[in-house]
Amino acid sequence: MNDSASPQARRARRPRRTTALLSGAVAALLIGLTACGSGGSDESADKPAEGKAGGAFPAKVATKFGEITIDEAPKRIVALGWGDAETALALGAQPVGASDWLPFGGEGVGPWAKGMYDEKPELIGTMEPEFEKIAALEPDLILDTKSSGDQTRYDTLSKIAPTVGVPKGGDMYMTSWEKQTEMVAGALGKKDEGAELIAETGKKFQAAAEKHPEFKGKSITVGSRTSEGFGAYVGGTGRVDFVKRLGFVNNPEIEKLAGDSFSVSVSKEKLDLLDADLTVMAPIGISAEEISDDPLYKAVPSVKDGRSIVFDDQDISQAFATDSVLSVGYALEKVVPLFSEKLK
Numbered sequence: 001m002n003d004s005a006s007p008q009a010r011r012a013r014r015p016r017r018t019t020a021l022l023s024g025a026v027a028a029l030l031i032g033l034t035a036c037g038s039g040g041s042d043e044s045a046d047k048p049a050e051g052k053a054g055g056a057f058p059a060k061v062a063t064k065f066g067e068i069t070i071d072e073a074p075k076r077i078v079a080l081g082w083g084d085a086e087t088a089l090a091l092g093a094q095p096v097g098a099s100d101w102l103p104f105g106g107e108g109v110g111p112w113a114k115g116m117y118d119e120k121p122e123l124i125g126t127m128e129p130e131f132e133k134i135a136a137l138e139p140d141l142i143l144d145t146k147s148s149g150d151q152t153r154y155d156t157l158s159k160i161a162p163t164v165g166v167p168k169g170g171d172m173y174m175t176s177w178e179k180q181t182e183m184v185a186g187a188l189g190k191k192d193e194g195a196e197l198i199a200e201t202g203k204k205f206q207a208a209a210e211k212h213p214e215f216k217g218k219s220i221t222v223g224s225r226t227s228e229g230f231g232a233y234v235g236g237t238g239r240v241d242f243v244k245r246l247g248f249v250n251n252p253e254i255e256k257l258a259g260d261s262f263s264v265s266v267s268k269e270k271l272d273l274l275d276a277d278l279t280v281m282a283p284i285g286i287s288a289e290e291i292s293d294d295p296l297y298k299a300v301p302s303v304k305d306g307r308s309i310v311f312d313d314q315d316i317s318q319a320f321a322t323d324s325v326l327s328v329g330y331a332l333e334k335v336v337p338l339f340s341e342k343l344k
Helices: 007-013 024-036 084-090 130-136 151-158 177-187 191-211 238-245 253-257 268-274 314-322 327-341
Strands: 060-065 065-071 078-081 097-100 123-124 141-143 219-226 229-233 265-267 276-281 307-310
Touching: 060 177, 084 097, 084 141, 084 177, 097 307, 130 151, 130 253, 130 307, 141 177, 177 191, 177 219, 177 314, 191 327, 219 238, 219 268, 229 268, 238 314, 253 307, 265 268, 307 327, 314 327
Parallel strands: 078 097, 078 141, 097 123, 219 276, 276 307
Antiparallel strands: 060 065, 219 229, 229 265
16 A cells, blocks of 8 residues: 555655664754753743643653653644644644644645644654754654654654654554544643543544444445555554444454554455445545546445445545544544445
8 A cells, every 4th residue: 555645655665764873963953952951941940840731740651662751841842643743733732843644735734623723833754754854943842653663763853852652552653543642642741631632532433333323343444545556454543443433343354464564455356355344445646536437446246236435535535544633523524424325
């Protein structure tokens, strides 16, 4: 699944670069940052700071790389992980730098987060972030909760500022929106506010599932097609977790093929693997018609029977892919009626 919305595919397209050695420019900036501190005021250095939701500093967040300590309420945040910027915005923070994964362009967030920035952030690279640019922003907190989980990436970022990386088991973008919200809220000193956001969003899923009992126990394939072919997502990924919360069961034949990655490739000769009670596909880097008009795809039993959806609305497709605490609410509003219509 080699596409602009697939970090795994972008990793496959180009050789992995080591970032262990920083350029002279970054090294100089790091020395300057170390000498000047993390940007907190001298007045607050000797006493705990309070977050808006009552969280005291220093704050501690558990990650794959150990427990990360944030000494003071962060003022200059760089949000690099998939959905980290939206999560920070949902909690009232204003990142000065952010990665635009899908990409949206503009402020680097989806329409569900439109207008939440006071000022446009500096946009940072995704798979290979520009460390010089990050260091120049003089952050006092870096968020990277949904990313590759690469040790070298983390080591390089942590030399710039305290970095909240992926949780244990969160490698290869496997961090759920709940865990992401919990970690970002913890780093911002807003645990209570984060818990409230998670609870509110959970209630939306529960209400949708109760309203649509026809989803319960039905099998579903959630996949995409790029210029290089078809693929399907496996359990533990945002897209599949989304539909499971509604009562669906991920396609068992796809689950049998699951490895360490968040998706599996499906060859044209085996497109029947996409068959389920409901088949949902997203075009990535291609038109929706390149999926729906494909004769082999049209021959898949669920497609032939009219139990398939090909997203032709980019906002819906991207909301489904983003899987942040903000985007899932938008996706629920838009895709649940589509699912229900196909299963009637």
